[in-house]
Amino acid sequence: MLLRLKSLIILMLIVSLMPAGSIGQSATPGKYKVIGYVGGFRGLVAAEQIDVQKLTHIMYAFVNVKDSLAVLTNLATDSTNFRKLNLLKLKNPDLKIIISIGGWAWSENFSDAVLTETSRQAFARSAVEIVRQYNLDGVDIDWEYPGMPGEEGNVYRPEDKQNFTLMFKSCREELDKLAAETGKKYELATAVGGSQSFIDHTEMGVLEKYLDFINIMTYDYGGKNGTVGHHTNLYAYGDFEDVSSADRSVRNFIAAGVPPHKIGLGAAFYGKGWQAESAVNNGLGQKRVKTVQGGGYTKLKDTVINQNGNVRYFDKKAKAPYLFNAATHTLISYDDEKSIKAKCKYVKKHKLAGIFFWEYFNDPKGYLLGQIDKSL
Incomplete structure (x- = not known):
């Protein structure tokens, strides 16, 4: 009896010493990562509006690369954002x-x-110096894309394949040096394109050892050969077994040597739209005429879905919703609560690291984050 009483007193003492707000307010329960990208490049972030209890990670996007260094483009707003985001802890x-x-x-x-090697070390040091200066928790690299053209004007070369790996090695070494100084663990991650061509231009099975997790951007797919299709579908659809899908991307990265427990599955908190040449099959698989506005999910849910001729459909094979307007032949592809639930089920089934999404303030009412919180 006395031993139990002593144990109870010790437990009460530990609880009393915990930081205010920590009881019942830790990260999402369980082992899964819930990672939200927040667009600091737009200016000041409304950090107070972030439902931080449903997140494990905030990815602050973006830090620029200039003269071989990681650079904060707007020091005034970036430094303010870091301070406000740190307060969420x-x-x-x-x-x-x-x-x-x-x-x-x-x-x-x-x-x-x-x-x-010299430029890589300089880049890594500059990135980790930002982490040090603002008391942050790690580095994420979103290179779009090594060895391949991304945005028009991007520099790329064949050597990117090996240098991509060596870059992470340098970053890992610098983060480990900082960890030795502070006694704190720092994380290193990357966001990667979901295509086989991304895998072909990198050494995923080699570089993964330097990384804590790898977020596969399983969105922005679209249809094959200039046709209208889903942009963030979980599985293939229609008659195309080889069409881009989250499942296909995940399987390809695992085959390339990435352990499932390091893979983050991507969700789109925004829609993408196209006008189709024909209304056949609700536009799916038809030739694209032009791009149309999609919009963030809160806007879609509150003002677009099943309004003004935009009828919601759900592709059971792809596990993906879409809107089709028969009068204008416009199709909008997006994630909703049902597809998010299916993605979370997939994460659990395949023992992935968790789920991540672009971008937090595309869904300020938290419809999709709420579903993630329920499902993981």
């Missing part, structure tokens, strides 16, 4: 805040930045 002490370097618009200088 009062609500969720387990939260990780990680800088994401590159992205679609800021990947043009990666190839030059990592071309030599």
Whole structure:
């Protein structure tokens, strides 16, 4: 009896010493990562609106690459954003805040930045210095794309394949040096294209050992050969067994040597739209005429779905919703609660690291994050 009483007193003492807000407010329960990209490149982030208790990671997008260095493009807003995001740890002490370097618009200088050992070390040091200075938790690299053209004007070369790997080696070494100084663990991650061509131009089975997790951008797919299709479908659809899908991307990366427990599955908190040449099959598989506006999920759910002729359909084979307007032949592809639930089930079934999404404020009402929280 006395032993039980002593144990109870010790337990009460430990609880009393825990930071305010930590009880019942830790990261999403369980072993899965829930990673939200937040667009700091737009300016000040409304950090107070982030439902931080449902997240394990915030990826701060983006840090630029200039003169072989990782560079904060707007120091005033970036530094303010880091301070506000760090304050969220009062609500969720387990939260990780990680800088994401590159992205679609800021990947043009990666190839030059990592071309030599000297430049790679300089790049890695500059990235980790941002982590050190602002008391952050790691580095994420979003190079679009090594060895391949991304945005028009991007520099790319065959040597990117090996230098992509060596870049992560340098970053890992610098993060480990910082960890030795602070006693804190720092994470290294990457966001990767979901195509087989991305795998062919990299050494995923080699570089994965330097990384804590790898987020496969299982969105922005679209149809084959200029046709209208799903952009964030979980499985293949129609008569195309070889069409792009999250499942196909995951299987290809595993075959390339990436362990399933390091893979993050991507969800799109936004829609993409096209006008189809024909209304046959609700536009799916038809020739694209032009791109049309998609919009964030909150806007879609509140003002577009099943309104003004935009009828919602659900492709059972693809596990993906879409809108089709028979009058205008426009199709909008997106993720909703039903497809998010299916993706979370997939994460569990295949023992993946978790789920990530672009971008938090595309769904400010939290419809999809709420579904993730329920499903994982």
